[in-house]
Amino acid sequence: MTPDYTSDEMMTVSAARALRDGMTCFVGIGLPSAAANLARATHAPGLVLIYESGTIGAKPGLLPLSIGDGILAQTADAVVSVPEVFNYWLQPGRIDVGFLGAAQIDKFGNINTTVIGGDYRSPKVRLPGAGGAPEIAASCREVIVVVRQNRRSFVDRVDFVTSVGYGSGPGDRERLGLTGAGPRKIITDLGVLEPGPATLEFTLTGLHPGVSAAAAREQTGWDLVVSASPEIIAPPSAAELAALRDLHARSNTA
Amino acid sequence: MAEIVSLAEAVRRAIHDGDAVAMEGFTHLIPFAAGHEVIRQSRRDLTLIRMTPDVIYDQLIGAGCARKLIFSWGGNPGVGSLHRFRDAVEHAWPAPLELEEHSHAGMANRYVAGASGLPFAVLRGYNGTGLAAVSSTIAPITCPFTGQTLTAVSALRPDVAVIHAQRADRLGNVQLWGITGVQKEAVLSSERAVVTVEQIVDVLDARPDAVVLPAWAVSYVAEVPGGAHPSYALGYSDRDNDYYAAWDEISRDRDRFTAWLAVLMNRVL
DSSP, rough: OOOOOOOHHHHHHHHHHHHTTTTTEEEOOOHHHHHHHHHTTOOOOTEEEEETEEEEOOOSSSSSSSSOHHHHHHHEEEEOHHHIIIIIIITOOOOOEEEOOOEEEEOOOHHHHHHHHOOOOSOOOOOOOOTTTOOOOOHEEEEEEEEOOOOTTTTTSSSSSSSSTTTTTTTHHHHTOSSOOOEEEOSSEEEEEEOTTTTTEEEEEEEOOOOOOOHHTTTTOOOEEEHHHHHHHOOOOOHHHHHHHHHHHHHHHH | OOOOHHHHHHHHOOOEEEEEEEHHOOSSSSOOHHHHHHHHHHHHHEEEEEOOHHHHHHHHHTTOOOOEEEEOOOETTEEOOOOHHHHHHOOOOOOOOOEOOOOOOHHHHHHHHHTTTEEEEOOOOTTTTTGGGGGGTEEEOTTTTTEEEEEEEEOOOOEEEEEEEEEETTOEEEOOOOTTTTHHHHHHHHEEEEEEEEEEESSOOOTTEEEEEOOGOOOOEEEOOTTTTTBBBBBOOOOOHHHHHHHHHEEEEEEHHHHHHHHHHOOOO
């Protein structure tokens, strides 16, 4: 039987479940924002959403197209300047979780959103760049990455380190003086990856329904380690699906 | 002291070939009309400074106004790539574009340093990233009190800042609210400042959530209703998301972009 949801919907639901009620969450735009807003609409009504535009405690009720949509300012507990949101709120470690996307991610959770191929001065593909991600990845207490999994995005080593995960392995974050714990989960359209306790190399610990470990390995650009018995993640509930589709519907007509 | 002039005159007097120009506005209050006037007046060799280049700098880059871009995130928000920016970086069209690239936190702090009259700002940032290696404006610094290694970023000191605001009074005092980004810092770090506003009013009612820039901190004020379109001005207009989506198609193709540019150049104000 064909499931009544898409793999992107499963990814967003899976990511939303990783957020707990009452957490403070620094939200990147796109997939992370959809998941964070879904969490607020379902099991985590007290989730505090912080966008880099300086909107703290935004309660949009629909999916914003950009991190600076008017609905974020109009529903926020406070709207602060961009220097303030980074210097006073993010940098000291006040934010529980950073929710990021990625163009490329490697086995140590390092993220590239800068350039692909060629070299920095003459890249094959010029990506948008860093935005708020480097400091979100450095200073949030923990980080969750939401990204579609394939051989282009999941690489052994990123072409450019825009935002640091675990660098080249254990000890690197401490050596670099990064105050947050680093990426705790990568949530994809196929399943969930978590860092191995000793190696900090991302290993497959969860699979979305109908996805095999072999298929996930096939879509990964490094020799992906699979945990002994990966959890089969529950499919989206009717309530989760309805809430997600409602958010999308209201955004498309807004 | 601010002079109230037309947009064309403000651009003519404040922005010159070769200037470093910071047009700020974080998704909200982006000074699009002023950017279009810079294109129409055919400014060249500009160093364009902006945290999020957005469609406004895609247009200026494609029109050949820019020599260098100082930025931290160059995408079309919620849509995808900035194709004119990518074409300039990947294929040097219509001209090569030098990049000076930062994170948002780095750019914000560079403006704070400029506004504070300091040569640099300090933050925790960039450690372990590839950004420091490709920029001469990022360097490690040792805290003299604790010995911690932190990161210094050099100050931004633009020749001119350009922003859009909701209102000004007839003396040129400026008031803006909603998401105010780094506009105050951009204005105070710059030699000159041009402000376009939705409305010039007799009296600026006090608003507790507003940033106020006194007339003596601003060079020129021009009344340009809708001057942020397709960005928005909270209380006056909504973001034109369809324009951002349509720009993806226009900007993807050099010929379509060139046709768009011809229309802009010939538009009668």
